[in-house]
Amino acid sequence: MTAIYSIFGRISETIEKLAAIHRLLPWILAFALLLPLPQILSALFNDYYIYLANKICIFILLSVGLNIVKGFCGQVTVGHVGLYAIGAVSSALISLHFGWSFWLAFPIGILAAGLAGIVVGLPSVRLEGAYLALATLGLGESVRIMIAVTPLFGSSTGLLSIPAPTIGSFTFDSYTNYYYLVLAAAMIGIYLSFSILRSATGRAFMAVREDTVAAAVHGVNVTKYKLLAFVISALYAGAAGGLFAHMPPGYIHHNNFTIIEMVTLLLMIVLGGIGHIWGGIIGAIIVTIIYDQTLEFYFYQPLLFGLTMVLIVIFMPRGIGGMIDRYLATKKFIASQEEKSNAAS
Amino acid sequence: MSIFNKNFIAAGMAGVFVAGMAASAMSADIRVGITMRMISENGQRYGQMVMDEIDMINESGGINGNMLKATLMNDECKSDKGVANAIKLINQQKVHILIGSTCSSVSLPIVDITEKAGVPQIIPHSTNDKITKKGSAWVFRVPVSGRYYAGVNAKYVGENIGKKIAYLCAADAASQNDCDAMQSQMKSQHGADPAYVAQVQEKEVDFRTHMQKIKSAGVDGIMIAALAETMARALTQSYEAGIPASVRRIGSSSASNSPVPSIAGDAAKGVFFAAAYAAADSRPIARLFNEMVKKRYGVNSPDHDFSQAYDLVRITEIALKNADLKLDDENLAADRTAIRDAIANVKDYNGLASGPISFCAAATPQCRDGNRTAVLIAYTKGGKDYKTEVLARVTMPIDFGL
Amino acid sequence: MDFDFSSLFAFLLFGVTIGVVYGIVALGISLIYSGLDIVHFAHGEIYMFGAFFGLVFSHTMGFPYPVALLLAMVCAAVLGMGIERVFYRRLTKGGGGYTVAGMGMIICGFGMSIVLMNIAFLIWGAAAEPFPVDLGMPFQLGDITLPKSYALTAVVAVLLMAALHYFLKKTKLGLAVRAVAANKDIAYLMGINVPMMISLIFGLACGIAAAAGVLIGPMQSVQVEMGYLMLLKAFAAAVVGGFGSLPGAIAGGIVVGIAENLGAAYISPNHKDIYAFLLLILVLMIKPSGLFGIVARVKA
Structure with missing residues (x-):
């Protein structure tokens, strides 16, 4: 255990050194290191893990977005899958019905989700806590039902043959190719989330989370920041949705967007660490891998997941991210105490 | 550090063991992948029946001396899980044939996956017309289309x-x-x-x-x-x-x-x-089947999901027997193609289905919806x-x- | 134009009869909310467990229906109290009581609902079980047939509400419960056994939800997934009627039931479930305190 933590410590030191050279350097390096992952996975295991890597990237986008509005801004939203669905269906419809390329349909899908994010965010202005949870739950479910009963949105047959993106003659129709797309999207998403959360906006979010009255007293426009958090998370969800829709085999159905998916997302950020900047990423990776490795126990899987969620909320409320933080902080403290005692003697 | 250090020996033995496992995993078994909705009233029974029938084929000597190795997965009627299962079965288990799925919303995307990967897919229960209208050369439908x-x-x-x-x-x-x-x-x-x-x-x-x-x-x-x-x-x-x-x-x-x-x-x-x-159904074959289902799974008057799963296994058995299979790693693609062609050659199969089931080679619904009798x-x-x-x-x- | 009044009457009747079921579950949700300031997201699964308990007591063990109803309520109450004691209580150990546990409670509730649903699945399987109860011939109102179960449910709903009202307003124990609901710290100081009152509130709410499950069994059959859709409708009912108000819960349920049936009848049958959600969102946006509710105050 200590070994794993010390690795984290070393990594964060290296990253800081690189970032001192140029802000973006660690990111470019990480992207470059992750690029050959499909080839590595294919050599070590098999191509199935490339598909899993794709899924993880999409889940990362979803969890990071959810963490922004839920973990950092403290708004209890349980309708995130609805925004995911809107992004997916919009992008799919535009490329299926208008024949526009992915590069047009995808941004429009994101925008549609962002607009919906305003709608989902409006209740947050007036409601808090459980009331907000109920409102967003209702909205999310309504989106799914609308998809299920409207033939244009696929109703219960689903939307088929959603075209894969192309650049010139290069088509993103294999999981290896698509991986490059979702990896880029995920890295951009993570980078943006770090920028936002470490900026004044992020601090405003956290102020709103801690105490809206105190934040307002300090000049934070609570309404604006609440809505902003929702819209940002909606943009992430819309991006994830569009990427999901165009991923081979290009099929979406309304039961991809049920409450079960919402609870899985919740589990991801709770496990990874609500309000921790790495929370969404850690959670997405761990939950997807554990889910995959326990597939043969499908009988007990949901029970395991629900129990994990309950136990983590009770015993480890800061999630894995919180545990790492605590360890690093303890190490720093011990180190600083040793320095003091060394300096004294 | 002497090479006789016990850590090195242990690591070496582990390496040999792993290599041995990897080699034996790809021996002369015919690998069958199954993805179905297991969590429903009878879902588990259908899956269990397929596995039991496969076990019985193995017990009576297998297919031309080769054993069938089946992996059964649950997709909960969700398309993303079905897709994940299919990709896993095709790439990890390297199956020769894929059986799936129960729900039409799961079978629909899997058709694209099997088509691209070149794996024959034989469907146990889905009735949505679009499945065969897609024009995939790799899909075969045993149930009657909607x-x-x-x-x-x-x-x-x-x-x-x-x-x-x-x-x-x-x-x-x-x-x-x-x-x-x-x-x-x-x-x-x-x-x-x-x-x-x-x-x-x-x-x-x-x-x-x-x-x-x-x-x-x-x-x-x-x-x-x-x-x-x-x-x-x-x-x-x-x-x-x-x-x-x-x-x-x-x-x-x-x-x-x-x-x-x-x-x-x-x-x-x-x-x-x-x-x-x-x-x-008053035919003797149906009577026997009803008794078998009652005895083995405790179900009275089995529905057509039982009979279709059973017919599917029989048709697969016929096709596998007729296919010329090499069953080694280099010929995986050739074996899959051979199995596909063998299924396409199944004509006038008379089993539990209320009429004959016939496939043909063209990638059209006419050829791939083998069962036309309702x-x-x-x-x-x-x-x-x-x-x-x-x-x-x-x-x-x-x-x-x- | 000849408006079909008998159909309108039918739709209203359907709305009321299903609405009281929503109302009974909402009663439990409102009780938990007014007592403990939390929205119990696993309440739908308690309702489902109640239905299964009722089925087991009545069909497997052969108790008569009313006895099965009471036994199911007791079992569900014990189950609920157990869950509260083992899991939810720990969430508040960090200090601040139930209110501050806020998001943690919501997430724990979701997790608990998954756990409960899957435990039920492991015990009883995925199959839907019919729950036939012989109450005699259905009522005939004009040309509408109303099975007696619906009438029984409405009667029980009113009885439960009245009993709860009497308990809270007229008994000493009820006074203690109300004190705990108002302010836990002061209740402690007054010598009330607050943890036991919290358990009692939870137990009552869960027992009530179980009653709804047993009552609806004959009309809809019993299945492990029945909790989730009921939960959303019950939330809508609780919100519309006003969180924390007991008559509001039943009234809210009836409003939701009528809204969804009239919507399905006259606007569009495909969107039946959306009407309940629309009502929920509208009420939350315009008058969050609902029809009868009081403005939510932060209670320690």
């Missing part, structure tokens, strides 16, 4: 019941297809428009308002296309609403699943539907010990509904 059912139903309804039909369509891919197909057949065969159409959620529990409106519309028949439990509730509530038995209730093919009569009880009496197999079945008694009778048996023309 378009045939609609044709048979519409003909019978139009001639015996009337033209004013109300529709309750549940939000799953098979029921959606059955509803749409029936409406379009009623229109094309009899020029009839639906008297009332309502979409309901998959697990809807309260149909009374729909029933009241249907009663006011004065219809000749009500078609309920839904999964079994939902259909049972709708049937019960249709009688509670006071719609007389003279208004016939028509079920989609999932009406053949046992929860329908056992939950609906008396309300199931008189309900008729098109299916691929009737437990009331039986029109009515429940004569509801409850846990339900009884059925066969109203008609029709083999549809091969181009029907296209």
